[in-house]
Amino acid sequence: xxxxxxxxxGIVMCAVVGFSVWHWGIKxxxxxxxxxGPIEPKPSVLAPPKAEGPLLFRxxxxxxGVNFTYRTGEDAEQFTILETLGGxxxxxxxxxxxxLDIFLTGGGTFAGxxxxxxxxxxxxxxxxxxDWKFQDVTLSLGLDGIAFYSHxxxxxxxxxxxxxxxxxxxxxxxxxxxxxxxPEGGRRFVDVTEQLGLKDExxxxxxxxxxxxxDGYPDLYVxxxxxxxxxxHPHCPGGLPGVKTQVCQPQKFKPLVHAFFWNEGGKxxxxxxxxxxxxxxxxxxGVVAADLNDDxxxxxxxxxxxxxxxxxxxxxxxxxxxxxxxxxxxNDEGRYDGSMGVDVGDFDGSGRPSMWVTxxxxxxxxxxxxxxxxxxxxxxxxxxxxxxxxxxxxxxxGFVDLDQDGWEDLVIANGHVLQHPVxxxxxxxxxxxxxxxxxxxxxxxxxISSRGGPFFDTATLGRGLAIGDLDNxxxxxxVFSHSNSPVALMRNTGGESSPNRWLGLHLTxxxxxCLVGSTVKIQAANRKITRFLKGGGSYLSNNDSxxxxxxxxxxxxxxxxxxxxxxxxxxxxxxxxxxxxxxxEGASVAGLPVK
Amino acid sequence: MxxxxxxxxxxxxxxxxxxxLIVLFVLLGNAQGDRLLTEARSAVEQREFExxxxxxxxLVNSNTGDTEALLLAAQTARRANAYARAAKFLRxxxxxGGAREEVRNEExxxxxxxxDKEAAEELxxxxxxxxxxxxxxxxxxxxxxxxxxxxDSIVAAGGRASEGPELQWILGALDALLMVPMGTADRAEALxxxxxxxxxxxxxxxxxxxxxxxxxxxxHHFEARRALALAIAQASPAEARIHxxxxxxxxxxxxxxxxxxxxxxxxLGDTAxxxxxxxxxxxxxxxxxxxxxERALIELDAGRPIESEALLRRAANHAxxxxxxxxxxxxALRIQNRPAEADQFLKRCVExxxxxxxxxxxxxxxxx
Numbered sequence: 023x024x025x026x027x028x029x030x031x032g033i034v035m036c037a038v039v040g041f042s043v044w045h046w047g048i049k050x051x052x053x054x055x056x057x058x059g060p061i062e063p064k065p066s067v068l069a070p071p072k073a074e075g076p077l078l079f080r081x082x083x084x085x086x087g088v089n090f091t092y093r094t095g096e097d098a099e100q101f102t103i104l105e106t107l108g109g110x111x112x113x114x115x116x117x118x119x120x121x122l123d124i125f126l127t128g129g130g131t132f133a134g135x136x137x138x139x140x141x142x143x144x145x146x147x148x149x150x151x152x153d154w155k156f157q158d159v160t161l162s163l164g165l166d167g168i169a170f171y172s173h174x175x176x177x178x179x180x181x182x183x184x185x186x187x188x189x190x191x192x193x194x195x196x197x198x199x200x201x202x203x204x205p206e207g208g209r210r211f212v213d214v215t216e217q218l219g220l221k222d223e224x225x226x227x228x229x230x231x232x233x234x235x236x237d238g239y240p241d242l243y244v245x246x247x248x249x250x251x252x253x254x255h256p257h258c259p260g261g262l263p264g265v266k267t268q269v270c271q272p273q274k275f276k277p278l279v280h281a282f283f284w285n286e287g288g289k290x291x292x293x294x295x296x297x298x299x300x301x302x303x304x305x306x307x308g309v310v311a312a313d314l315n316d317d318x319x320x321x322x323x324x325x326x327x328x329x330x331x332x333x334x335x336x337x338x339x340x341x342x343x344x345x346x347x348x349x350x351x352x353n354d355e356g357r358y359d360g361s362m363g364v365d366v367g368d369f370d371g372s373g374r375p376s377m378w379v380t381x382x383x384x385x386x387x388x389x390x391x392x393x394x395x396x397x398x399x400x401x402x403x404x405x406x407x408x409x410x411x412x413x414x415x416x417x418x419x420g421f422v423d424l425d426q427d428g429w430e431d432l433v434i435a436n437g438h439v440l441q442h443p444v445x446x447x448x449x450x451x452x453x454x455x456x457x458x459x460x461x462x463x464x465x466x467x468x469x470i471s472s473r474g475g476p477f478f479d480t481a482t483l484g485r486g487l488a489i490g491d492l493d494n495x496x497x498x499x500x501v502f503s504h505s506n507s508p509v510a511l512m513r514n515t516g517g518e519s520s521p522n523r524w525l526g527l528h529l530t531x532x533x534x535x536c537l538v539g540s541t542v543k544i545q546a547a548n549r550k551i552t553r554f555l556k557g558g559g560s561y562l563s564n565n566d567s568x569x570x571x572x573x574x575x576x577x578x579x580x581x582x583x584x585x586x587x588x589x590x591x592x593x594x595x596x597x598x599x600x601x602x603x604x605x606x607e608g609a610s611v612a613g614l615p616v617k
Numbered sequence: 618m619x620x621x622x623x624x625x626x627x628x629x630x631x632x633x634x635x636x637x638l639i640v641l642f643v644l645l646g647n648a649q650g651d652r653l654l655t656e657a658r659s660a661v662e663q664r665e666f667e668x669x670x671x672x673x674x675x676l677v678n679s680n681t682g683d684t685e686a687l688l689l690a691a692q693t694a695r696r697a698n699a700y701a702r703a704a705k706f707l708r709x710x711x712x713x714g715g716a717r718e719e720v721r722n723e724e725x726x727x728x729x730x731x732x733d734k735e736a737a738e739e740l741x742x743x744x745x746x747x748x749x750x751x752x753x754x755x756x757x758x759x760x761x762x763x764x765x766x767x768x769d770s771i772v773a774a775g776g777r778a779s780e781g782p783e784l785q786w787i788l789g790a791l792d793a794l795l796m797v798p799m800g801t802a803d804r805a806e807a808l809x810x811x812x813x814x815x816x817x818x819x820x821x822x823x824x825x826x827x828x829x830x831x832x833x834x835x836x837h838h839f840e841a842r843r844a845l846a847l848a849i850a851q852a853s854p855a856e857a858r859i860h861x862x863x864x865x866x867x868x869x870x871x872x873x874x875x876x877x878x879x880x881x882x883x884x885l886g887d888t889a890x891x892x893x894x895x896x897x898x899x900x901x902x903x904x905x906x907x908x909x910x911e912r913a914l915i916e917l918d919a920g921r922p923i924e925s926e927a928l929l930r931r932a933a934n935h936a937x938x939x940x941x942x943x944x945x946x947x948x949a950l951r952i953q954n955r956p957a958e959a960d961q962f963l964k965r966c967v968e969x970x971x972x973x974x975x976x977x978x979x980x981x982x983x984x985x
Contacts (some may be wrong), residue, residue, distance in 0.1 A: 397954075
């Protein structure tokens with residue numbers, strides 16, 4: 023009896039246990055998806071990566087006396103393409119006191135009842151008093167009358183009198199100022215544009231001086247942009263939520279033909295645009311002149327917005343455009359970029375000049391490695407440039423050895439042209455420092471902006487940028503121009519903590535001959551360094567014309583060989599690091615170090 | 618105990634056992650039905666729709682009158698895009714006395730989910746009239762799901778969603794969906810949809826933010842991670858690489874993921890890693906022009922123009938007028954110091970550009 027009862031209970035229990043097993047079996051299969059491994063931490067998209075090392079720059083603007091803002095006229099809400107370009111920074115030692123002075127273009131505004139009258143705003147020249155103090159000398163130098171909507175500037179001793187002259191570009195006007203003695207003492211700039219026949223009523227942006235025909239006088243290449251005017255001012259819708267109007271893209275307009283002028287003995291500029299067979303195919307924004315094929319003659323590389331970039335090989339004064347066949351007209355996907363700033367440098371230690379271009383959002387900034395034989399290869403991916411992302415709109419730029427380790431780094435001023443850009447781009451953008459490092463046996467650029475100090479973590483509308491040693495301490499300083507916010511002076515403080523050594527060179531040709539196209543080769547104890555004498559470069563700006571060469575920790579004296587653009591070669595040996603040396607053509611002994 | 622008494626006792630025990638078993642089976646049957654429904658709901662909550670349907674199928678087959686199970690099965694099948702199956706369940710639900718209103722709503726949801734704008738607008742109006750209704754989630758989800766293919770087609774065409782009332786309506790639906798209470802998996806899915814659509818609709822920051830939130834809730838959400846990787850690739854290729862590597866682990870051998878990963882490796886200068894991936898992809902599709910070109914560009918980056926040329930010539934056999942192939946071939950030949958051959962390919966490319974330009978100009982509307 024009890025056995026039977028036990029059997030009955032057993033059956034019921036088995037049913038319950040079986041049910042439970044079945045029940046929990048299904049539940050487990052619902053609750054436990056197959057594990058897929060840990061999820062990696064996600065870095066932020068836009069914050070600059072943290073770089074190791076001491077700070078390289080200190081923003082010294084507020085104590086220098088330089089207080090100036092380039093104005094675009096944006097507040098008139100006309101949304102013109104004119105207001106997108108911004109202004110440049112021109113470093114010029116106008117009084118030859120050994121200290122670089124700063125010329126800044128002023129831009130313009132839109133006046134009148136309909137706000138369609140284009141008015142220029144004053145430019146400024148600040149004299150460098152030393153010890154990071156500057157004085158506004160615009161009026162006394164005769165530069166207070168610049169009344170057009172200005173953009174950029176360039177420097178050359180066009181008449182070879184030994185004094186640097188100043189060219190100012192802008193909307194439908196180009197002005198050349200001769201640096202002359204002021205009867206009342208000091209110097210004075212005199213407008214000689216008309217007197218020299220330098221007629222250019224197009225929209226000029228960047229310009230480069232270089233002696234293209236070997237007569238010793240600097241000729242002139244002028245970039246022109248597009249055919250915009252208030253008579254050709256279409257409405258361009260914003261295309262973003264709440265944005266009714268945006269500035270039109272350059273593709274809405276026709277590119278203007280660039281200009282080339284022969285300098286005839288410093289007495290006249292003759293328009294040779296037709297002679298050079300230039301065509302209206304590029305919206306020109308940046309130009310650099312240097313000897314790019316080692317034939318001693320300066321060639322010209324032009325950065326065009328939304329059109330093919332151009333490379334003019336100098337065939338004895340005839341400029342032959344070969345951008346496409348040389349591999350520098352397009353990016354590595356075969357498309358043109360929206361190019362702005364340009365420069366030339368030997369980033370890979372090959373002794374050959376490679377080309378560097380800052381571009382628009384969605385493009386990679388382009389590094390074209392010089393392979394020799396007039397062939398270049400787009401190397402932005404291979405060299406780490408692409409890791410920066412494509413959300414920047416780069417303008418002023420340049421190769422610069424930030425830490426004097428002997429390898430040229432890169433600096434970029436960024437800022438969008440659209441107030442409401444698409445994707446992750448912002449209107450104001452931080453400037454960028456990229457360090458040239460060794461990685462797996464090749465050169466690789468790494469974003470070290472966090473070592474630039476707070477300025478490099480601040481979003482601005484960066485445009486012009488000039489590189490130069492403003493305090494002659496042997497460490498390259500930077501001057502940034504911004505649209506509608508003040509110019510910034512960044513003092514390089516690398517020398518305070520770095521053991522790296524440097525050498526400064528101030529080269530002079532006989533009879534103040536134009537040096538653009540010359541090449542400088544430095545032989546230190548353990549390495550060779552090559553630098554190129556350039557005209558133009560960056561964006562709307564003009565750099566220090568002296569050569570500042572980082573030697574790393576290489577000890578001992580160095581020898582310098584200059585391959586002059588006119589063919590002669592000279593060597594100076596036994597130069598000590600830590601000083602600027604004056605090397606004059608034909609003088610076998612280097613001048614005393616410049617203090 | 619005599620025989621008769623013994624027989625009676627045994628009969629009694631047998632009767633008790635039989636009744637007990639019957640009661641047990643009835644109880645088990647009901648419990649199993651409840652359990653299955655609970656399990657199905659749990660699977661649905663985790664958006665494991667196929668699993669839920671596998672649970673619901675035997676339940677509705679054994680108890681055809683269970684309208685609750687039938688409605689859940691219909692909704693689940695629709696959410697799994699199994700529309701025929703959903704319709705079958707819904708018919709059965711209706712035949713067994715299911716609420717007519719539910720049938721109508723579910724039919725409209727199916728239409729909205731397949732892109733029927735009228736049905737979507739009707740559902741939206743209902744949601745607006747009764748904002749707190751528990752069924753709003755299902756309706757809004759169906760509306761949003763129906764929008765995704767439309768927006769995908771815009772992206773596939775290389776465009777972006779243009780501003781206007783239509784887009785505002787879409788974004789309104791997304792906002793309404795995100796306001797409704799829902800489980801974690803549903804929220805992750807809703808954030809993924811919203812993030813993707815906001816990205817397409819030029820609301821990049823919000824889009825990326827929502828995709829990140831979706832991944833926080835559901836780290837294994839493949840599509841959300843892929844959408845995030847693609848959305849940030851331009852600004853942050855290094856972070857995009859991290860996401861693509863995770864995706865490649867999740868779905869080994871997934872062609873589009875591996876190809877995107879190879880591109881981002883090359884963008885970061887890691888030609889060796891990029892090359893390995895492309896080799897793997899080319900094993901599966903050895904004559905794929907896109908793959909051949911990418912592999913060739915990697916060789917070019919790595920300083921091997923001869924190998925690059927060989928790959929490009931293979932690509933050119935399949936696509937003799939492909940601009941990218943011609944340009945890359947021209948580059949590879951020029952680097953090898955073969956300018957005459959390089960010029961031929963460049964010339965062909967320039968001719969193609971000119972043809973394309975002429976074609977574009979011919980289809981432009983003529984101004985008076």
